[in-house]
Amino acid sequence: MSHSFGSHLRPPPPDTAHPLRRVVLVLAVTFAVLVAAGWLVNARATEPGPFERQLAQWSQASLAGQPLPGPEASAERVAAFFAALAPARAHELAERYPLVVGNLPGAPVPLRYEANRLAVEDAAAVEARRATDGGLSGDGRREARRRTHRLESLLEEGRQILAFDPSGRGRVAEVIGDLTEAERVSLVVPGVDTELLTFERTEGRWAAPAGMARALHAEEEARAPGARTATIAWADYEAPRGLTMSAATAGSAEEGARRLLDTVRGLPGGAEVALFCHSYGSVVCGLAADELPRRVTDIAVTGSPGMRAARAADLGTSARVWAMRAEDDWIEGVPHVSLGPLGHGDDPVSPGFGALPLASDEGGHDGYYLPGSASLRNLALVGNGEATPEGCAPEANDCEALETCLGAPESGPQG
CATH class of the missing domain: 3.40.50.1820 (Alpha/Beta hydrolase fold, catalytic domain)
Known part of the structure; x- marks a missing residue:
């Protein structure tokens, strides 16, 4: 129904506090065993997503011999960088690196909206192709259709997307x-x-x-x-x-x-x-x-x-x-x-x-x-x-x- 804490599970009745404490204790023991066995890790080996790929390109680029500010830069530094740019150059960066500019705290808000709209359009096109990909399973195509629908809704007139990452x-x-x-x-x-x-x-x-x-x-x-x-x-x-x-x-x-x-x-x-x-x-x-x-x-x-x-x-x-x-x-x-x-x-x-x-x-x-x-x-x-x-x-x-x-x-x- 929602994406809040445990929203997909049936609410426990009021008299289950003690069983829940036992559950927490069991989970604690389980957690300790899994950590000791090396089965729980924070990092997952995955292929770089669209954001990571664009960020790598952004990190290698420069403007007037100076590197572009990355996500680690302060919002003040990012704001100063864009304030010094001609509007045409700022729009050019948004078009070339929409996922980076759209997720960069300190970048002008209207520019982030513009960049994220481009990024959502790109992601919607990718999901639309996946939705008809015969190489995917039926579940994979259904999920792609759902994602396409959600992305298209984000493109409706008047929507202001401050941050977006399809990864x-x-x-x-x-x-x-x-x-x-x-x-x-x-x-x-x-x-x-x-x-x-x-x-x-x-x-x-x-x-x-x-x-x-x-x-x-x-x-x-x-x-x-x-x-x-x-x-x-x-x-x-x-x-x-x-x-x-x-x-x-x-x-x-x-x-x-x-x-x-x-x-x-x-x-x-x-x-x-x-x-x-x-x-x-x-x-x-x-x-x-x-x-x-x-x-x-x-x-x-x-x-x-x-x-x-x-x-x-x-x-x-x-x-x-x-x-x-x-x-x-x-x-x-x-x-x-x-x-x-x-x-x-x-x-x-x-x-x-x-x-x-x-x-x-x-x-x-x-x-x-x-x-x-x-x-x-x-x-x-x-x-x-x-x-x-x-x-x-x-x-x-x-x-x-x-x-x-x-x-x-x-x-x-x-x-």
């Missing part, structure tokens, strides 16, 4: 609104099963990254008409698939945190930023927290398995940390423990963690961004900078007072 399961980030003129930016970080094919969905629309971001942006605009805001659906990391070993460890989140930091540091202007981290995405945000720039004012987690910290204060960020969990979210039954590399630590909604609590109605693990819901409304308050610690009564640990103080939503959930 492997695919990564993508999309902007809703005017990023260059925004005074506040909301960035949605999804969880498990995030990839190109699940970036947007017809069924389970509001649990897919694109749907989550669109719903949040619409709610923020409804609350503050005329405000200059932008929202990013950020599916630009290789998330775990399902409740596998990788979902219980931080490997994917560590790589995601590095990419998230690059994204935030490369945002244009001086807009304040709020991160909205769902499920395993909250692990990504937790690991990135201590290196986030001060422009990040808020981190809001929903349905979190943990943030790899015992307390909000341990995250090492100046941002306000908010936590929300629906009463019927099955993730409440997942043990918030750390056993060696397994588990993601303490429960962010527990009073001892110290996060600012946000109220939610009952929508399950995938319902936080459902239009018309109290949860979406409260997330929009955070995104617009309207929710502050003073907006919630100090004694109200479940933060029902946030709804009371700031006004209850006028209507119930919509379809």
Whole structure:
């Protein structure tokens, strides 16, 4: 249904906490055995993908005798490089190396949109050919057709693709609104099963990254008409698939945190930023927290398995940390423990963690961004900078007072 933490599995009943702890213990022993046997490795031997091939060419190129700035360059250096270029030369680089320019933090945002559109067109053509390739299996051709459909949807008029890589399961980030003129930016970080094919969905629309971001942006605009805001659906990391070993460890989140930091540091202007981290995405945000720039004012987690910290204060960020969990979210039954590399630590909604609590109605693990819901409304308050610690009564640990103080939503959930 969605690409959040364990979204493809049936929610465990409330009385399964002890069996789940036994499962975590078994996984810990299994992990130790596999590591000792050398069966678990982080690197996979794969052929270079389109991005790697273009990056190799970019790295060997030069302009006026100077090397081109690579992904390791700071966003400031990249911005200065493009500011010194004639527009025609910048467009030439985007056409020749679309995957590099389109994924280069610090490059002008409109140029990244242009480059990524070219890259998506190229990828769609490749998948269309694969869809009719008699040398592929039936499953291979069906997947190619699905990828072609998803890529063609990214090419629809008005879509602003900030990052794109068709390699492997695919990564993508999309902007809703005017990023260059925004005074506040909301960035949605999804969880498990995030990839190109699940970036947007017809069924389970509001649990897919694109749907989550669109719903949040619409709610923020409804609350503050005329405000200059932008929202990013950020599916630009290789998330775990399902409740596998990788979902219980931080490997994917560590790589995601590095990419998230690059994204935030490369945002244009001086807009304040709020991160909205769902499920395993909250692990990504937790690991990135201590290196986030001060422009990040808020981190809001929903349905979190943990943030790899015992307390909000341990995250090492100046941002306000908010936590929300629906009463019927099955993730409440997942043990918030750390056993060696397994588990993601303490429960962010527990009073001892110290996060600012946000109220939610009952929508399950995938319902936080459902239009018309109290949860979406409260997330929009955070995104617009309207929710502050003073907006919630100090004694109200479940933060029902946030709804009371700031006004209850006028209507119930919509379809």
